[in-house]
Structures are given as C-alpha cells and as structure tokens.
Amino acid sequence: MDRYEPQQIEPKWQQVWEDERAFYISNPESPERADPNNFYMLEMLPYPSGTLHMGHVLNYTLGDVITHYRRRNGFSVLRPMGFDSFGLPAENAAIRQGGHPRDIIERNIEHIRSEMRRLGWAIDWDREASAHEPEYYRWTQWLFLRFYEAGHAYRKEAPVNWCPKDQTVVANEYVIDGRCERCGTPVEARNMEQWFFRITAYADALLDDHDQLDWPDRTIAIQKNWIGRSEGAEVVFRVEDLDLDLPVFTTRPDTLFGATFFVLAPEHPLVERLAAGTEREADVRKYVRHTAGRSTEERETKEKDGVFTGRYAVNPATGEPIPIWVADYVLMEYGTGAIMAVPAHDERDFAFAERYGLPVVRVVEPADGGADETEGAFSAHTEGERLVNSGEFSGLPAPEGAARIVDWLGSHGRGRPAVSYRLRDWSFSRQRYWGCPIPIIYCDDCGPVPVPDEDLPVLLPEVDDYQPKGKPPLASNEEWLFVPCPRCGTVGRREADTMDTFVDSSWYFLRYCDPHNDQAAFDRSIVDYWMPVDQYVGGIDHATGHLLYSRFFVKVMNELGLVGFREPFARLFHQGWVRQGGAKMSKTRGNVTGPDQLVETHGADAVRSYILFMGPADQDMEWTEEGVEGIARFLRRLWRIVNETATTAPREDLADGALTRKAHATIAKVTDDIGRRFQFNTPISAVMELVNELGRDPSAPDARFAAETAVSLIQPYAPHIAEELWQRLGHERLWEQPWPVADEALLERDTFQLVIQVNGRVRDRLEVPADLPEAELIERAKASPRVQAQLDGKEIRQAIVVPRKLVNLVV
RNA sequence: GCCGGGGUGGCGAAACUGGUCAUACGCGCCUGACUUAAAAUCAGGUGUCUCCUCUGGAGGCGUAAGGGUUCGAGUCCCUUCCCCGGCACCA
Numbered sequence: 001m002d003r004y005e006p007q008q009i010e011p012k013w014q015q016v017w018e019d020e021r022a023f024y025i026s027n028p029e030s031p032e033r034a035d036p037n038n039f040y041m042l043e044m045l046p047y048p049s050g051t052l053h054m055g056h057v058l059n060y061t062l063g064d065v066i067t068h069y070r071r072r073n074g075f076s077v078l079r080p081m082g083f084d085s086f087g088l089p090a091e092n093a094a095i096r097q098g099g100h101p102r103d104i105i106e107r108n109i110e111h112i113r114s115e116m117r118r119l120g121w122a123i124d125w126d127r128e129a130s131a132h133e134p135e136y137y138r139w140t141q142w143l144f145l146r147f148y149e150a151g152h153a154y155r156k157e158a159p160v161n162w163c164p165k166d167q168t169v170v171a172n173e174y175v176i177d178g179r180c181e182r183c184g185t186p187v188e189a190r191n192m193e194q195w196f197f198r199i200t201a202y203a204d205a206l207l208d209d210h211d212q213l214d215w216p217d218r219t220i221a222i223q224k225n226w227i228g229r230s231e232g233a234e235v236v237f238r239v240e241d242l243d244l245d246l247p248v249f250t251t252r253p254d255t256l257f258g259a260t261f262f263v264l265a266p267e268h269p270l271v272e273r274l275a276a277g278t279e280r281e282a283d284v285r286k287y288v289r290h291t292a293g294r295s296t297e298e299r300e301t302k303e304k305d306g307v308f309t310g311r312y313a314v315n316p317a318t319g320e321p322i323p324i325w326v327a328d329y330v331l332m333e334y335g336t337g338a339i340m341a342v343p344a345h346d347e348r349d350f351a352f353a354e355r356y357g358l359p360v361v362r363v364v365e366p367a368d369g370g371a372d373e374t375e376g377a378f379s380a381h382t383e384g385e386r387l388v389n390s391g392e393f394s395g396l397p398a399p400e401g402a403a404r405i406v407d408w409l410g411s412h413g414r415g416r417p418a419v420s421y422r423l424r425d426w427s428f429s430r431q432r433y434w435g436c437p438i439p440i441i442y443c444d445d446c447g448p449v450p451v452p453d454e455d456l457p458v459l460l461p462e463v464d465d466y467q468p469k470g471k472p473p474l475a476s477n478e479e480w481l482f483v484p485c486p487r488c489g490t491v492g493r494r495e496a497d498t499m500d501t502f503v504d505s506s507w508y509f510l511r512y513c514d515p516h517n518d519q520a521a522f523d524r525s526i527v528d529y530w531m532p533v534d535q536y537v538g539g540i541d542h543a544t545g546h547l548l549y550s551r552f553f554v555k556v557m558n559e560l561g562l563v564g565f566r567e568p569f570a571r572l573f574h575q576g577w578v579r580q581g582g583a584k585m586s587k588t589r590g591n592v593t594g595p596d597q598l599v600e601t602h603g604a605d606a607v608r609s610y611i612l613f614m615g616p617a618d619q620d621m622e623w624t625e626e627g628v629e630g631i632a633r634f635l636r637r638l639w640r641i642v643n644e645t646a647t648t649a650p651r652e653d654l655a656d657g658a659l660t661r662k663a664h665a666t667i668a669k670v671t672d673d674i675g676r677r678f679q680f681n682t683p684i685s686a687v688m689e690l691v692n693e694l695g696r697d698p699s700a701p702d703a704r705f706a707a708e709t710a711v712s713l714i715q716p717y718a719p720h721i722a723e724e725l726w727q728r729l730g731h732e733r734l735w736e737q738p739w740p741v742a743d744e745a746l747l748e749r750d751t752f753q754l755v756i757q758v759n760g761r762v763r764d765r766l767e768v769p770a771d772l773p774e775a776e777l778i779e780r781a782k783a784s785p786r787v788q789a790q791l792d793g794k795e796i797r798q799a800i801v802v803p804r805k806l807v808n809l810v811v
Numbered sequence: 812g813c814c815g816g817g818g819u820g821g822c823g824a825a826a827c828u829g830g831u832c833a834u835a836c837g838c839g840c841c842u843g844a845c846u847u848a849a850a851a852u853c854a855g856g857u858g859u860c861u862c863c864u865c866u867g868g869a870g871g872c873g874u875a876a877g878g879g880u881u882c883g884a885g886u887c888c889c890u891u892c893c894c895c896g897g898c899a900c901c902a
Contacts, residue, residue: 218815225898334901422901630837685836755831760883762832800882810882
C-alpha cells in the first residue's frame with residue numbers, strides 16, 4: 001500500500017473539482033427552472049490583510065462543512081466569496097510602504113485566494129466581487145444616490161468622534177472607552193459637516209423584525225441594547241423672560257414635581273441666547289469653550305461640573321421657576337439635549353446638586369415609608385412605591401402617577417408620551433483616500449447635486465499623497481475635484497470624502513447573486529430567488545456594525561422596490577474567537593498564525609478537521625498546535641484501514657453485523673450534529689469511533705460498508721482524502737453523492753443493556769431481550785446476585801421501570 | 812450597576828429532551844511490541860480514596876461551593892463565588 005501523502009492527493013483533487021466546475025452554480029435560466037431547494041451559504045467576507053489566519057480557517061471551514069452537507073442533501077447551494085478591499089489598513093500600509101493601496105490590496109487578494117484554494121474550500125469563484133473594483137463600487141454609488149433621493153442619506157453638521165492620529169472621523173461603534181479602536185488614541189468631539197444614513201428612522205422596524213430571525217439570542221440582545229429604545233414623555237419647560245419653550249425627554253414623568261433645576265448640553269443651540277444679557281454670560285461662554293476641548297474620555301470620567309446661565313424655567317407641574325444650568329454630563333445627541341434634573345431620584349442629578357448646593361425634593365416614597373433623606377438618590381423602582389409632594393397626584397402608585405401626569409401635561413399642552421433611542425444616525429463619510437467616492441457635486445448655485453447615473457462610477461482619482469492632513473486626500477487632485485455642475489454647468493466641486501467600508505459590505509451579498517450584471521446592481525428576480533441568506537456565519541463583533549447596517553440597507557431597498565424581502569440573513573451562526581496569547585487573533589494585534597505551515601506538513605484535510613475538532617465552533621478557543629498530530633494520525637489510520645479493507649474485505653453486505661450497526665449509528669449521529677445541532681466537533685469523534693471499531697476487524701464481512709460510511713461522513717471535513725479513498729473503494733464523485741441515511745431498523749436492537757439501580761445507584765447491568773414485559777424486567781433485576789447483596793433482605797417499596805433503559809428498585 | 816455566555820480529568824473537550832457505574836473522542840503521560848537506536852506505527856493502561864481472599868475483585872467520594880426538587884441531577888430550582896463578552900453620564 002502507498003503512503004498517505006496529502007501533498008500529492010490534495011492538489012490532484014482540487015484540480016479535478018476545478019475542471020469539473022464541481023462547486024459552481026448557475027442562476028436559474030427561467031422561473032420554471034428554479035430549484036425550490038436553493039440554499040444561500042455565506043460567511044462574512046474577509047478583509048484582505050495579507051494572509052489568512054486560523055480564525056479565517058475556522059470561519060470558512062465551518063461554511064464549507066455546511067456547504068457540502070447541504071449539497072449532498074439535494075440543495076442547490078450558492079457559496080460565493082469576495083473581498084472587503086476598501087479601508088484604512090490598506091491605505092496605512094501604502095503610506096508605510098510607499099506603494100499604491102490598489103497594488104497592495106490586489107497582491108494580498110491574489111495571495112489569499114491561493115491560500116483558499118489550497119484549503120480546498122468549495123467556492124463558486126465565478127461570483128467573486130471586491131469592494132474596490134469600479135464594477136462593484138459603481139453600484140455602491142448608484143445605491144447611495146437612491147438612498148439620497150429618498151432622503152435616507154443626508155448631510156448635517158454634527159459632533160463626531162475625531163481621531164487626531166488617523167486624522168479621520170470614527171464611527172461610534174469603533175470608539176472603545178473613548179479611544180480609537182484602531183490606534184488607541186483618545187478621540188475628540190468635533191463639529192463637522194458629515195454624511196449620515198437615517199438608520200434611526202428604522203429603529204422600530206429593526207427591533208420589530210428581530211422575531212423573524214433565527215439568530216443567537218445574545219446577538220439580538222446586543223442589538224436591542226444598542227438601539228436602546230426607551231419609553232417616557234416629552235415635557236415642555238417655559239422660559240418666561242425670553243418667550244422660549246424648552247422640551248426635555250424623561251423616562252420618569254412621575255418625578256416631575258421633584259425637578260428642581262434644568263440642564264442644557266453645552267452644544268445646545270439655545271445656550272448662547274439664554275445666557276445673553278445675563279451677568280453669567282462670560283462664564284457660560286468660557287465653560288462652553290472649555291468643554292469643547294475636552295476629550296470624550298475626560299467628559300465621561302471627570303467629576304460633574306457646569307455653570308448657571310442666570311435664567312430660570314418654569315416647572316409646568318409646580319409653577320415654580322427653576323434655575324437653568326449648562327453641564328456636559330448632558331449629551332446633545334440624546335433626547336432633546338436638555339433635561340429636567342430630579343436630584344432626589346437620579347444619581348447623576350444628585351451628584352450635581354450636591355456639588356452646587358441645589359435643592360433636593362423627594363417625590364417618590366417606597367412602600368415601607370420614608371427612606372433616609374441623606375442617603376442620595378432613590379432611583380430604583382420598588383414594589384408599591386407612591387408619589388409624595390406631588391400636588392393632586394400625591395398618594396398615587398408611581399406608575400399610575402406617571403400616566404396621570406402625562407395626561408395632565410397633554411391636556412395643558414405641556415407634554416406628551418414620547419419614545420427615545422440610543423441609536424444614532426450612521427455617519428459614513430471618511431476623510432480618507434482608499435474608499436468609495438461619494439457621487440455628489442457641490443455647486444454654488446444649485447447646492448449639492450447628484451452625479452447622474454450615466455456618469456457612474458465616479459472613479460477614485462490618482463493622488464500624489466494619501467497622507468491625511470485633516471483635509472480629504474481626494475481634494476488634492478484639482479483636475480478631478482473641479483467639474484461642471486451637472487445641473488447648471490458652472491464650476492462645481494466634487495465631494496472629496498469617501499464612504500465608510502461598511503457601506504460596501506451592506507449589500508455585497510446581493511451582488512454575489514448577480515455579479516456580472518453591468519446594467520444594474522442586481523436583478524431583483526435573481527436576488528429574490530437566492531435571498532435571504534439561509535445561513536450566515538461570522539463573528540459576533542459585527543453585531544452592532546455590519547449586521548445592523550445590512551439589515552437597515554435591505555429594509556430601505558425593500559421600500560424602494562429593489563428587493564422583495566425585508567431581512568438579509570435568515571439564520572446566523574457566530575464562530576468563537578481563535579485566540580493566541582489570550583487575545584483574539586487578528587492582524588491589528590499582530591498575534592496571527594496562518595495555516596500555510598501546517599498545510600505544508602500535515603495537509604489541508606488535517607488543518608480543516610483539526611480547527612473544528614478543537615472544540616465547539618461557537619466558543620472561543622486558544623490556538624495550540626498540540627493535537628493536530630492526533631488528527632493527522634487519524635487520517636493516516638483511516639488511509640491504512642480503508643485501503644486494507646478495499647483490497648481484502650468481501651463485497652457482500654452483512655445486514656445486521658456489529659460494524660453495520662455501528663455505521664448506521666454513526667450516520668445518525670453525524671447527520672443530527674451537523675444538520676440539527678450545529679455541533680461540528682463531535683461528528684469527527686463519532687467517525688473516529690467507527691474507524692477504531694473497523695480497525696479491530698478490517699476483514700469482517702461488513703467492513704467495506706463501514707469503510708464507505710466513514711469516508712462518506714468525513715468528506716465535508718476532509719474532502720481530498722475522502723475523494724481519493726472513495727475512488728479506491730471503487731466509486732466516483734463523492735462530492736455529489738447523496739448524504740447517507742441511517743436505517744432506523746438497524747438502530748433498534750433486539751436486546752439492550754438493562755441497567756439495574758438500587759436507590760438510584762447502578763448495581764448491575766444485564767443484556768436482555770427488548771420485548772420483555774416490565775414485570776419480567778423487575779424479576780430479572782431482583783434475581784441479580786449483586787442486587788441481592790445490596791437488597792440484603794430489605795423490603796422493596798417501589799420499582800421504577802424506564803422502557804429499554806433501566807429498573808430502579810427503591811428500598 | 813444592567814444584560815448575555817460559561818465553570819466537568821494533567822490539557823482540548825463528550826454526555827442531544829433528568830435515566831447505561833460521568834469523563835466518549837483526541838492530546839499528554841506510562842507500559843509493552845517492532846527497531847542497533849530513534850522516529851513513525853501497533854497493542855494496552857491512565858479521576859480519586861479505601862478495603863479484600865490482590866495476574867483479580869468490592870465499595871466510598873467525585874462535574875466551582877452550599878442548599879433544594881426527584882425513585883434518580885453535570886443536566887431542573889434557590890443562594891454564593893469566579894471567569895469571559897456586551898452596554899454604561901442615554902435622562
């Protein structure tokens with residue numbers, strides 16, 4: 001017998017699959033040809049950062065196992081691949097190395113593609129698409145224009161997170177503890193003219209449609225948390241002197257009588273007007289200027305401070321004037337940028353009141369009577385709490401009081417029920433080079449004018465210097481920058497910001513369905529055929545970014561009539577992190593291990609199987625190469641035993657031999673694990689057990705069936721060796737063989753092992769016929785000498801029989 | 812603080828709806844075979860303690876800790892501890 005040499009057989013079969021176009025799939029030529037059993041398998045597309053690491057290997061092998069499993073269960077499986085090729089890292093690498101981002105990224109893509117082929121993943125490469133290709137971003141721009149026309153993309157001046165090191169705006173999702181996620185520099189708040197997508201308009205739709213999704217609970221919980229819907233009331237406070245109304249949002253209208261002061265965010269547009277003409281004016285200006293220079297981190301950690309404006313607002317409930325302050329613990333981005341402060345029932349307001357000696361009025365009392373006045377804020381909701389010091393509402397239970405106060409406010413035109421969200425609109429403009437240009441031209445006369453569809457794509461221009469200087473690099477190419485206004489023909493100026501790469505990845509799954517379409521982004525009937533994605537696999541780190549943005553995109557496209565569905569990803573699975581040195585493996589952390597070396601020494605099949613064998617795919621795992629040897633050993637064993645069986649074992653079947661039974665049990669187990677339980681480590685164990693048993697008797701009459709079963713079941717994990725052995729067993733094209741089906745009759749045995757317990761403890765086991773009546777089982781149990789020893793003449797009070805399992809005697 | 816996930820051998824981990832002495836499968840380790848030797852390969856062993864008539868056998872204790880439900884709990888309930896992740900000045 002020849003030796004198992006993965007370096008020989010793996011490229012051989014990869015070539016066969018390519019020649020046979022084994023994993024390519026065409027779109028249906030007509031509706032009649034459509035396959036109702038179509039299945040869209042998708043993993044999150046990789047950022048082409050140089051080489052693959054073990055995290056990618058886990059991600060894509062997982063998808064590969066599902067792909068093979070579904071294909072062999074009769075599904076037409078779409079399993080495409082492409083690259084998230086725009087973005088900062090490529091640009092930063094270009095700056096460092098002095099090349100062009102395009103050259104760097106294209107070299108990386110080529111390398112990664114070859115690594116992917118070497119791993120034998122079943123990918124339809126005809127559908128490859130990458131964000132940076134004009135054929136792709138032409139349609140990113142086209143979609144942007146549709147969003148713009150519909151009012152879902154707009155410009156506004158807004159405080160943004162500005163990273164002074166990367167010289168760019170950073171999305172909320174990528175500010176971690178007040179620092180830029182990429183470089184760790186503390187971010188600053190800056191007011192800038194920015195592009196936004198109106199994702200907040202879809203906050204409720206995004207929440208409501210969660211119940212259509214077969215997603216992990218925790219992912220949905222993270223999104224709910226992120227959207228942060230709170231119900232409460234808007235209450236209007238009046239500034240008599242200035243004839244001004246100031247609305248606030250509160251979740252605690254029940255505490256309105258306890259509102260003893262009022263606070264505006266420093267960025268609030270009315271601050272200037274309120275302070276004007278008071279003796280506090282200079283102090284207010286100074287405070288506003290001072291807080292503007294504070295980093296987000298400082299704002300969040302320092303002791304609360306603020307300044308009195310010299311003005312008063314009237315509490316609509318009490319009719320009393322309360323002082324208006326400005327303080328940066330109030331955020332302009334949430335609610336109305338102003339709050340009613342209730343120090344008795346809010347810890348933040350209490351801290352502020354203590355510092356500045358503002359009055360504290362308690363208006364809610366717990367059921368057990370008055371709490372200690374000096375204790376600080378009583379903010380928790382408790383059973384049976386009641387309103388006090390609240391005029392006509394005193395004595396009411398707090399929840400009822402809240403409702404009555406809102407009613408009362410409504411009838412006096414001073415308030416109404418309201419909902420507020422934590423979610424902000426998605427800021428997507430970036431002052432960087434390597435991204436999709438925004439197809440807008442600014443004209444002095446016409447304002448912002450969309451680039452006409454027929455002029456798309458707006459190609460990314462060549463520039464001399466990508467180095468960001470706070471001004472977008474695109475603006476440095478003046479030949480590109482200044483163009484005639486499409487509307488009036490006078491000189492206009494192109495938008496020089498580029499798009500966030502999350503725009504590119506919010507629709508790539510649609511382009512894969514119809515990747516070569518040069519008339520449209522995609523054909524609706526084709527995306528409606530494949531979409532939504534039946535199984536999406538990717539990291540949970542995208543819960544509030546990519547996954548939320550894509551859902552938003554699809555909802556808008558649905559309303560624009562571009563697609564016939566409202567959710568992109570029907571079912572979602574998160575693979576765990578592959579960690580190294582305790583930290584998640586990633587290029588930015590510099591702690592990556594790639595598969596190349598291991599593929600070289602052990603073969604792709606061993607690497608694929610090992611990464612899934614290491615543990616449950618949805619849990620984090622610490623990368624270690626110890627153990628890969630075990631998988632390599634298993635594959636060599638499989639090779640040896642199957643080869644041996646192929647030449648020596650007889651061909652006739654033995655329908656109820658021990659190996660046949662074991663093979664059917666293994667089919668049942670592997671099918672259930674992959675198909676229903678989504679557990680990818682235990683199928684390998686199960687096949688190992690089968691091979692171990694086969695190894696003990698490789699020339700048994702049913703050895704051949706056991707060998708064929710083992711090869712067939714391991715195929716999704718180790719497709720190359722499986723294909724080679726399948727051929728040696730005298731068959732062809734395992735990749736398109738139907739998935740084996742367990743024979744239920746063979747899983748049922750005519751005898752079973754009866755477990756005999758005394759007081760719940762196992763004392764003996766007997767092999768008994770399956771059809772014995774209960775009474776007989778009990779008799780046999782009692783008759784066991786070991787049971788006799790335990791019974792020791794004691795009286796049996798109860799006997800519990802679990803059919804086909806056990807007898808428990810209670811004494 | 813709030814919301815999720817998790818704690819099982821020396822290690823990665825099994826045990827799917829409470830029911831076959833919990834620890835499958837693999838790693839590591841130990842013993843043996845083959846070998847001049849090593850590697851590779853193959854065979855066997857491997858939670859812990861106690862006892863016995865000791866090439867074998869019997870029993871106790873063991874799934875973070877404590878309590879509960881049940882004939883029976885790694886699995887269900889309560890309390891506590893620890894680890895990981897998300898959110899957190901969001902009114």
